[in-house]
Amino acid sequence: MTPQREQVLKVFIETNSEHLGAEEVYRYLISRKLNVSKATVYRTIDLLVELGFLRRLQFDEGVFRYELVDKEEKHSHFICTSCGKIYELKGELSPENVMREYLQLMSSKGYIIEEVDLKFRGLCPKCTKKKKK
Ligand SMILES: [Zn+2]
Ligand SMILES: [Zn+2]
Structure with a gap:
């Protein structure tokens, strides 16, 4: 795991897997004084989806939201x-x-x-x- 991937996954764990958009993940990391670029956050999220750690969701607003893949409890x-x-x-x-x-x-x-x-x-x-x- 690269530190970026770990950081992004931690955001989802700390926020209790709220349905976050990439922008919100980015802002969360910035508020934690972590030095990341927006492009890195977007790229890392895409990668985590590919690797099966995150699920991509689309609701009404036209933005993608993400959540941790919970294999135990589908919802x-x-x-x-x-x-x-x-x-x-x-x-x-x-x-x-x-x-x-x-x-x-x-x-x-x-x-x-x-x-x-x-x-x-x-x-x-x-x-x-x-x-x-
Ligand atoms: Zn309501
Ligand atoms: Zn959900």
Whole structure:
């Protein structure tokens, strides 16, 4: 691991794998007084995606966001159209959990599923509450 790769991965670990854009990773490193160039950060992130450490995500804003690849707990995303917060659907809310039968049906028909990538948009529970008031 080169120090740059380590630094970038550390940002994701320290921020609890928030869905960061490359720009935010760069600003985080700068705020930590680390001497990196923007080009290096972008290049390092691309590399980490290729190496399978980070997953590239695209939500509404037209920028890529990234998160640590968590092989243990796959999750889908819910994006609130009101507050913009990105929620992770895990555990009982994970679509993979509910779709088990569907996935089994697909594989019985000969489809090999490597990844399920679902995005949901709408109002989050907090914003729903605010609206009702
Ligand atoms: Zn919301
Ligand atoms: Zn996520």
